[in-house]
């Protein structure tokens with residue numbers, strides 16, 4: 001184990017406080033469960049917040065149908081184990097139109113299969129608040145994000161209309177047509193998330209740990225071949241490399257890193273010595289400068 | 302010191318914390334507000350702190366180096382301020398307008414940097430940021446010393462309850478590292494700080510650009526023997542709560558599961574153990590703690606900051622908004638209060654508009670509210686007023702539709718602060734601290750004196766018409782009369 005775990009209990013208490021405030025103030029919250037490490041921590045904190053009762057909201061997963069197979073297995077096991085309601089939503093219209101990450105630019109694919117799908121699922125469920133695992137340390141435009149992040153009608157995020165948050169007081173009174181994204185992990189860093197997973201001995205998707213897996217190299221990025229839908233370019237042959245993932249998303253768009261970190265302690269160690277900031281491994285972010293902020297305005301996280 | 306060497310020193314350390322770590326009760330996380338005027342060097346200082354304490358990843362380093370070269374800044378190699386970019390609009394305008402949160406850690410401690418803009422038109426942003434901080438860095442340019450803005454920043458820090466401040470005297474290189482000038486600035490600041498309730502003031506001479514006394518001890522100011530900025534931050538006791546603080550537990554919600562019925566919340570101050578007697582100040586009913594429940598098992602005690610569920614031995618029938626407290630030192634069951642607030646909304650205060658008072662977990666309708674004075678934080682003078690608008694600091698009186706449990710901010714900050722919410726669109730319009738509060742008429746039974754509109758219009762307010770200013774004055778006088786009557790023990794209800 002590494003040093004500095006004493007602050008994790010403070011972060012935990014703060015997150016529990018946020019969960020409880022949101023559950024008390026909103027009528028129909030939902031937890032956006034994306035299966036990754038942040039969602040794992042988020043869910044664990046939700047369970048702590050309402051213990052011995054169960055979290056009073058369902059989980060929502062936006063399934064693009066391109067998630068790693070290990071992720072889907074982990075998702076279903078988790079929901080079963082904790083006895084939670086799981087809503088899985090897919091943009092079937094997008095599927096029918098043949099939208100996929102090979103033929104369409106990442107920005108188009110992501111907009112249709114993730115952003116639009118999320119908006120549709122939130123509207124369909126009539127959810128007035130959605131818990132998400134976003135952290136302020138992830139990316140520059142998130143450094144200013146609120147804990148209760150208000151969305152105007154149509155899920156639009158308007159930076160100038162965000163409410164000031166003073167002390168630990170959280171004002172969740174909704175204006176007309178407004179909904180809220182709630183970020184209990186706002187003050188966590190990637191290092192905190194991993195140290196907490198280690199401290200609490202939480203199960204995560206095995207893809208976070210290094211193992212020999214079939215990959216190809218494209219534009220300097222390692223892409224894992226997760227199923228037969230992979231489109232190999234002429235001359236490309238998958239080779240076995242020792243890899244792991246720092247973030248998990250749609251497999252054709254998520255780059256792996258070469259690593260020997262095959263257990264939690266090694267991962268914590270690697271993360272704390274990190275040479276690359278986390279989102280470098282997510283191809284969708286290279287599209288344009290300020291990409292995340294654009295996506296947020298459109299209703300993606 | 303070479304960056305790589307620092308990285309070794311700081312990034313990863315073995316299981317046992319270094320002997321020099323601060324005691325756990327002094328706070329495992331230090332939340333740090335940085336304030337200064339434009340060009341004092343705030344961005345450079347924060348950038349330097351992150352850069353030298355190894356909190357910058359390799360790709361960020363490379364990006365900053367690259368951008369610095371592109372800009373070819375007057376011969377400087379690295380523009381540390383580039384580490385702090387933000388929202389697109391702000392990048393274009395070249396100024397920081399919102400609050401940015403940054404995280405870094407050393408082997409000893411975890412830090413949160415809250416970066417807020419300093420200009421007067423962003424007073425609200427600064428107050429908002431400051432409300433989250435344990436420690437404030439007040440940055441001044443050594444060539445200019447304490448400015449009017451420094452006064453305002455100190456006053457805002459004081460308003461929201463910051464107890465520890467660091468006076469960072471920057472750009473010492475531009476005044477030939479002069480001890481005399483530094484001492485003069487320090488002295489001027491200590492005089493200013495005499496107006497405030499700070500518990501600790503540290504003055505540090507530094508130069509952010511070359512990095513003197515930020516992380517690396519300066520070799521050109523041998524006359525300064527105090528800590529570097531990072532030394533100070535790693536050692537400061539961030540916990541300001543007195544050891545015997547009164548117990549407060551604002552109830553967030555009630556958890557039910559089978560036979561279990563627990564009150565969920567975060568301890569706002571003090572500590573409790575199973576068996577302790579607690580009371581709900583609103584009803585005066587009491588019960589004993591049966592258990593302090595968490596998913597990790599029952600606890601032997603809970604202290605400030607712990608998020609737990611409390612089971613009582615008898616049902617008090619309370620819900621969200623109640624504050625469980627110890628029996629002797631209870632919160633005030635108040636329906637009239639005075640407060641100092643910072644107005645946050647673009648729309649000015651409107652006495653005819655509906656507001657709600659959001660305290661720790663309660664939301665109480667405001668029956669009437671009036672502004673009594675505006676405070677000028679640069680001169681620290683206050684002047685009578687009835688109106689207040691965005692960025693104003695004002696003193697006000699608030700009458701509530703029903704009593705709620707609260708404390709004076711100076712005694713118990715966590716249950717003595719509030720935000721004011723618009724009943725119309727839900728927005729947060731102001732944030733404030735309670736300076737005076739009193740149990741009002743409602744709790745006292747039948748023998749209540751009613752101040753109604755007619756009574757007031759005939760007498761005390763007969764000179765007033767229907768203009769907004771007159772209506773505000775009408776409310777103010779009504780409350781003033783009520784306060785005078787209450788202070789001699791007559792229960793009063795205002796019905797206007």
Ligand SMILES: Nc1nc2c(ncn2[C@@H]2O[C@H](COP(=O)(O)OP(=O)(O)O)[C@@H](O)[C@H]2O)c(=O)[nH]1
Pocket residue numbers: 337338339340341342343344345346382471472473474475507508509510511
């Ligand atoms: N000579 C000198 N210049 C400094 C120092 N710190 C900052 N500066 C310069 O002061 C100017 C303003 O700094 P910046 O960090 O952008 O200020 P901010 O507006 O307060 O964020 C820049 O040109 C910096 O290079 C210092 O210690 N010495």
